[in-house]
Amino acid sequence: MARRMILNLGQWCSRIFGVECDKRTGPVYFALHKDKQTDQRGNELRQLFGDGKVYSFHVRCKDRIQRSKFDELLQNKLSSIPSDDCTIMEMSSFLPSVQQSFIKGFLLKLNSDNTITEKVVDELLRVDAVSVCSYVQDRDEVWWQQHLSPSEEGTVMSTRYCVIATGAPELHPSILNIINNDVFYSFEEAYNVLTECSDIIPESKAVLDLADQRIDLSETGKFPVIVIEGLDATGKTTLTESLKEAMNAALLRSPPHCLAPLRPRFDCEPPLIRRAFYALGNYITAGQIARESSKAPVIVDRYWHSTAAYAIATAVSGGVGNLPASRSEVYRWPKDLLPPSLVLLLTIDPEERQRRLRGRGLEQTREEAELEANHLFRQKVEEAYRRIEDPACVTVDASPSPDKVLQQVLLLIKNKCHL
Ligand SMILES: Nc1ncnc2c1ncn2[C@@H]1O[C@H](COP(=O)(O)OP(=O)(O)OP(=O)(O)O)[C@@H](O)[C@H]1O
Ligand SMILES: Nc1ccn([C@@H]2O[C@H](COP(=O)(O)O)[C@@H](O)[C@H]2O)c(=O)n1
Secondary structure, three states: OHHHHHHHHOOOOEEEEEEEEEOOOEEEEEEEEOOOOOOOHHHHHHHOOOOOOEEEEEEOOOOOOHHHHHHHHHHHHHHHHOOHHHEEEEEEEEEOOOOOOOOOOOEEEEEOOOOHHHHHHHHHHHHOEEEEEEEEEEOOOOOEEEEEEEEOOOOOEEEEEEEEEOOOOOHHHHHHHOOOOOOOOHHHEEEEEEHHHHOOOOOHHHHHOOOOOOOOOOOOOOOOEEEEOOOOOOOOOOOOOHHHHHHHOEEEEOHHHHHHHHHHHHHHHOOHHHHHHHHHHHHHHHHHHHHOOOOOOOEEEHHHHHHHHHHHHOOOOOOOOOOOOOOOHHHHOOOOOOOOOEEEEEEEEHHHHHHHHHHHHOOOOOHHHHHHHHHHHHHHHHHHHHHHOOOOOEEEEEEOHHHHHHHHHHHHHHOOOOO
């Protein structure tokens, strides 16, 4: 849509902005023009901005580690505003079709003026790495975005642009940044992220040491390697332990046991750092797979499919329709990661999964808590699992009894791995 129009006319700002107003209908998009435009699709903008004060916030910072930390600070600051007083929506800024141009941000709509909100906006205005804009309508009901900066006397408005509602881009903009921000396709890319953050996260050095000591073999041994994947509580632990007994197999997991003490530290880091940690975990597990598969069959509880599927589903907002299309390069297996012989995806219906989660009564991980609240997210994770290729996963209905699931899976392994 807008790309040709925007880049050909010098008066247009080349960035497009997308606001996630409604998870089901998808974002509202707008472009900016230096001069006043009367054909603005005013109704759409009125619905978006409403009557009260409206601000947007984006982090602008070259260093990717610092950027991810400022993203976190921005999110935390905004979430300190009482939810009765405002509506916060995710708001992206991007160059259509330009890889790595996607910048995450937020739109803040105020329901009423209050000191807490003013204080938060004022604090964010003083953070150099955060760009703050406000949205106002002039006497002709034309909408303007104005850039705000702090000054001794208060807030100063610098550049202003006319806001024009536009159509949606061909691909959901968050897809532009998935590669090497959310999903890593080589050991080196993930390793570089933890190297870059080792000053601010000293535990990174321990992860890098374990990664350096990993066994780096490009082939598995003569025995089959079977990965069991699926959402939480689909029965992976139950099945992998039974398979270990039934097949006299080695049982491994990703992240590997050696990373378990470090995992909580990385689970509370921004996506860039957290995903790099899990990516390195897969390479360490790969070394263990290479060694064990020369001695016996190997069963692996979660591997690269989990790392990629959760990361893609989290990065892409909205519903399944926003996921990168099947065959997209984001679903490709990393060339330098040892592939298994077979990947089985355990599936159960959401109600049964809830029953199992409740029956287990264990504390849920942060992302699993999100799964409960977010049906769309669960659907996206499962769909992303199914779209990953080379090797693609084989879906297993895991709703029958544990023994029936085991028998079904043993038969599948026998047929697929020619045992
Ligand atoms: N086939 C089954 N039928 C009924 N209940 C099952 C079945 N398999 C597992 N369960 C029960 O469901 C719960 C979750 O199973 P399990 O811990 O094996 O899942 P999981 O996929 O490993 O979860 P997580 O990813 O969180 O570790 C447990 O209480 C387990 O006893
Ligand atoms: N290979 C893996 C394994 C896990 N993850 C992330 O961990 C969460 C699920 O793990 P559980 O131990 O709770 O089952 C999930 O949020 C994944 O993001 C991963 O990325 N890669």
